[in-house]
Each structure stands twice: as structure tokens, then as C-alpha cells.
Amino acid sequence: MTTIVFDNIWKEYGEHIVLERVNLALDDHEFLVIIGPSGVGKTTLLRMLLSQEIPTRGRILIDGEPIAAEPTADRGVVFQRYSVFPHRTVLGNVMMGPQWAASPILGRLFGARRRALEERAMALLARVGLAEHAAKYPAQLSGGMQQRLALAQALIMKPKVLLLDEPFGALDPGTRKSMHELVGELWEENRMTIVMVTHDLPEAFLLGTRVVAVDRRRTDPQAPERFGATIVSDFEAKCRSVRESRLFEAERERMRLTLVSGHSLPQDDALVPALVKD
């Protein structure tokens, strides 16, 4: 369960007000997409959720707790560019976070623990379709593959929230389409919250369960810096009940197939009893 609350957030740079009175509450397992014109402060909003920038006023809460004042491992991120480390191989990039967590001084694992981690990283690379490129360096990959790598690198840390800052902005349309599918699937598989910034409307409504538009409500022509942007509209792009029912249908189909093929119900799956009860 992860909930995010923006509690009356303001961001000012000196006299210049960028964002004002941003209030937003996100339920568990949402896919929030932030849209809006260029330079209006959507990336600033994302950066504040990442603690790359600190709000001038207001608080951001994750699960009811104020977020740390610096980026931490509970919030993963994929930027438009430079998200991966050029001096590590693809596999090395994915293994970086867990190795740091396990070995504070050397930042490296050895022996059986290393092999176990390698296996986990390779499984994740296979999931994003990079298994055969594990030994390459990022500079040898295409833009789309680098973004897949950045996703895998962030996902291995199992973050509560994944932040995407125009992750597909530099990709060609074909690659972009396959990335949409991948991100959608990863979002469902990992049951996490995703917050994405984009200026591509079809993309926003394709992926998002909730789409908010950020813009200025009012402007003063004499002093354009006096009023900041805020959330001007908030769409529920995919109703929660629709989403849940789709999940339910998929689960019921799986159960039907299991029963038809003569097996008993799997007992370890937490979802199944809940569905049976309903």
C-alpha cells in the first residue's frame, strides 16, 4: 500500500512563483500522469516528489510520513537522458543498487551472494528484453534500450514510487509504442505507484489511471512571475472499478483454466481467496 499526498505545495525562486497551492492525494497503485505546457513546472513538481528540490511551502507525504529531504531508495527515477552509468556494463548497472545496499565500503559482492544477485538481475534484464546485451556498455545500446536498462536498474530496488521524467521524449514512435506496453505491464506486475511527466496527451491517457494538467489559472501581464501554476484539471482516466474488474476477469480466467485442467486451486496466491470471497 502506497499513498502520496501533496499538501498545499508552493515553489518559489526568489520573487518568481512557479507552483502555487498544489493539492493532490493519490491512492495505492495509481499511474499518475502530469501534463501541461513547457516551462510551467511539471518537472519541478516531479523533482519535489524526488526531493531533488524542496518545496518552499507545504509538505509531501508518502504513506502519511513526510518524505526525506534528499533522494532515497524508496523513490526510483528514470530521466529522459543520463539515467544509466556509462562506465558499467548493462548487468553492472542493474546490480549497482543492491550491491551498494549490501556492501557499504566496497560496494561489491563476491561469491554466492554475487551469483544470486546476478541471477536476479539477469531475470529482470530478460523481463525488459535486454538479456542478450548484458555484457555491453550503455553507449553501445540504442536510446530505447538505454531507457529499458534505466527501468530495470530502478525496479531492482523495489521502490514504492517510480518517477518518470519524460522517459520516452527522445525515442522514435515505434520504440515509444513498445516502451508504453512495457511500462504498463511492469506497473501491473509490480503493484507500485508511477508518476510520469509528459507533454504527449495520447500517451498520458493511454498509460495513466489519473491525469492531471498543470497550468496557470491567472496571469498578471504586468508581473507574470507573481502567479504560479497549479493543478487546473484532474481526470480519472481509467476508473478504478474498470481496472479492478479487468484484473478480476484475468484472474477468473486463470482460475477457470486451472480448474478445467484438473488441478486444485493454488493456495499460495493471496489474490485468489479475495476473489473467491467476492
Next chain:
Amino acid sequence: MRRIINYAPRPGVRLILAALPFILVVVAYLLASNARLAVEPADKLMPAFASFWATIVRMATTIDVATKQYLLWWDTWLSLQRLFLGLGISALMGLVLGIVVGFIPYLRSTFEPFFAAFSLIPPLAVLPILFIIFGLGEVSKIVLIVFGIAPFIIRDVMLRVAAIPTEQIIKAQTLGGSTWQMITGVVLPQVMPRLIDSVRLSLGAAWLFVIAAEAITAEGGLGYRIFLVRRYLAMDVILPYVAWITLLAFLMDYGLRRLADAAYPWDRIKAA
């Protein structure tokens, strides 16, 4: 007729063209030397190649009476020792100070202007101070080299640290990296190829400081020998020594380049 910039030589021609200036210089020297030797067989300014060879063989294979050493190897050993110590200390200082000061904002605000001012002090102008403080021995020579090239290397490393995209540093923090882990795992590996490059660029300056220090006071060394035999107009020693120093510098440069290629293959891929 295309523009001249659009004519490029073929690989074979390129090799010949590259060799051409070298051959021209040697031929010009030979012609001038022959002309002078024809007039005055004992001419000291432009000796023949045969006398270069005879001098070098003598210096490399016979023990000198005064120092009880094979002079060429003794001089080379002394100079290289000074050079390597000076370069090594400078590189280490550049790496440690450059990364720590470049990466930590408080240290950066404190020391960046200081290093910038420090690097503008002309090292040779403070050489007398070094002699007064450290004496006329090895220490003052090595300190001169460090004084001359360490500020350059520190600033170069700091610039490289600053050039690492913010996104990478933020990403490293979301992967749970501590300051130490980011220094050793993200900054250091990305700075190393640049450090090797800046040591390569400093080679010329390092040689300059070695030879300058040796010219003023030393018991041996390549620069010392050149300045010593100058009194006798011994061009048969000076010119081979200059060629030898050039060769040594070239080999070091080449070695460092190969080292960077072998140790940091990703840097080469990125540049390509």
C-alpha cells in the same frame, strides 16, 4: 576543382606524408653538417651522425672517472626518478583533492577560488623560495614539479567532476548510494580516464621543470648534463640527449594512452 579541405590522402600516402617532415629535417641537417665539416673537420656545432653515435656509445658503456657511473643511464635514472615522483604525487593530489573538492559543495565553495589563484603563480618564480625552504637536494626539485602541475591536474579533475550529469548523481542516490559509494562507484571511475589524459598533457611541463631544476643545481640528470657540457660546445652530447628525452617523453605518452584504452574501454566507446 573541389575545395582544398575536401581532398584527403589515402592511408599509404598519409604514412609517407607523415614521415616527410622528419626526413626533411634529417636531410637538411646532414647537408649543412657536411658543408661545415668540409671546411673545418673539427667543427663542434654540427657534428656528423657518426660522432653522435660514438659519443652515445661511450656514455652508455664506459664508466665515468669522476662519478663512477655509466653517465647516460645514471642521468636517465636520476631524471626519471624526479619526474615520476613529481608526476605521481601531482596525479594523486589531483585525484583526491579534485574529486573531494569538486563533489562536495561546501569544500568546493571554500577551495575552488583558492586553487584558481594558486595555479596562476609562476612555479619558476618561487623556485628560489623552494631552494631556501627545502635545500638544494631532491625535495625542492620534486616540489617544483608538483607546484607546477598539480594545480592544473586538480582543476581539470574538478571540471570533469562538475561535468558529470546531475541526473546520474540523483539516480545514484535513488539507488541508495552514500557519498562514499558515489565517490568510489560513480565519480572516481568516470574521472580516471580524464586524469590519465591530464597527466599526458602535463608531461611536457613536468620535463620542463625537471630540466630547469637540474640546470640550476644537481649532481646528475639529463638536464644537468646538457647544461654542463654546454660550456664545451659539446653538441655531440646535447643533441642526442635532447633526442633521448623526446623519445622517453613519447614512450610515456604512448604508454599512458594504451593504459587508458586497456583499463577504461567504455570511455573509448563513448568517444567513438
